[in-house]
Amino acid sequence: MGEALIRGFLRAKVSTPSKICCSVKDWERRDALERLGIGSIFGDATESGAEEVARFARIVFLCTKPQACAEVLQSMAPHMTPDHLVVSIAAGITINTLEEGLGHGTRVVRVMPNTPALVQSGASAYALGTHATPHDAELVDLLLGSVGFCIRVEEKQLDAVTGLSGSGPAFVYLVIEALADGGVAAGLPRDTALALAAKTVAGAAQMVFSEDETSVLGMVHPGVLKDRVASPAGTTIAGLTELESSGVRGAFIRAVTRAAQRSKELAG
Ligand SMILES: NC(=O)c1ccc[n+]([C@@H]2O[C@H](COP(=O)([O-])OP(=O)(O)OC[C@H]3O[C@@H](n4cnc5c(N)ncnc54)[C@H](OP(=O)(O)O)[C@@H]3O)[C@@H](O)[C@H]2O)c1
Incomplete structure (x- = not known):
């Protein structure tokens, strides 16, 4: 799903490969990202990858499987600053879990995207975290809107969104x-x-x-x-x-x- 979003952002020209970095675990994914022109590819986010991503980027998409999130959040936490916005697409990982894991004060947005984002026809919904600003909402609207339809909802509605547009x-x-x-x-x-x-x-x-x-x-x-x-x-x-x-x-x-x-x- 993370790769689908990157492909969508590039296709919609809201970003360029040189402005994007990634943290991955497997060489196979690294090859696929390199083919997209992305040069800044870092290793495992539970090791040095988290720090390298935090240094490179101000908007960080968390796209691991939900089971991997706790460990990744723990590694990201020491590197989060007020400049960072963390956008999580992990199904079922609540804003509270994200904020507790990353440290209170971190700006968080929880998104449920879907795979047609790959062909600019996604349908995504997002909920703002406690510290996210109206500008963060605009940014998420811009990014997810570039790969399809995007709407803001209350967090409690995200399970319904998962059942409808996610699945x-x-x-x-x-x-x-x-x-x-x-x-x-x-x-x-x-x-x-x-x-x-x-x-x-x-x-x-x-x-x-x-x-x-x-x-x-x-x-x-x-x-x-x-x-x-x-x-x-x-x-x-x-x-x-x-x-x-x-x-x-x-x-x-x-x-x-x-x-x-x-x-x-x-x-x-
Ligand atoms: N698939 C969907 O339709 C869909 C829709 C909405 C939301 N989501 C959410 O999207 C998330 C990803 O799902 P997916 O189906 O795209 O899974 P996936 O293909 O397995 O992608 C997970 C990615 O996380 C990376 N990763 C895992 N542990 C890592 C670590 N420690 N450090 C760095 N990278 C790590 C993996 O890297 P490697 O490839 O290198 O192993 C892989 O690129 C999930 O949380 C899911 O709930 C998925």
Whole structure:
């Protein structure tokens, strides 16, 4: 995910490789970062990496797995200054844990991004820590906004965000795969079916953000869009009837709420 953000920032030109440094553990990741042009690559953040990153950068993204965070925060803490802003993307690691780990007074922002940030189509939400400033919020808006949609929420809403937009890409991949299978079952070649399925999902999502006389806050309700394409006794309503009788709507609601609940469980 960290690498996806770097690629997104570079592609969106909000930073350049010479302004970015990284701390990594494995040589494999180092090679991938070098291929992006990043020259300042430091070692393990539980060793000298934390100090080297803190010396190089003022905005530090914490992108390790949640299990690795405690040790990394401990190593970062002695090197944090009032100039540093720490942006954590670690699922389930609370602002309180981050602030306690880094030392009180550290400016912290907790973010839940998602992988489509890699193609400038991310959907991220963030919550400000106790000492983060309005300027920090602007910075995070700028950075995450450069790789997609970004919205500020209260920290208690981040589990729900994790269940929806954090896990959501996987749910949608399953939908795309199933639509493509349907296309194949109905007689299309696999590549044609997959392309049509993915473009249909992308196009339908874009329609939600189109403006018309019914739109509210720049969005058209999906129910309105659905009704417009379901003509009486037509093909679409026949398909929709199948979906409703299969309980698809409830399955998605349960998928999001179960993922949100799991996020809460993992946070402990
Ligand atoms: N994947 C998603 O869709 C997604 C969405 C939202 C949030 N997140 C959050 O993003 C974080 C990363 O997830 P991921 O899936 O991207 O995991 P990942 O691919 O395993 O990336 C973790 C990164 O942390 C580095 N790392 C681990 N320990 C380190 C240490 N001691 N010093 C320096 N670097 C260290 C690893 O370096 P090496 O490669 O060198 O081992 C790796 O680059 C997690 O906290 C997750 O909750 C992920």
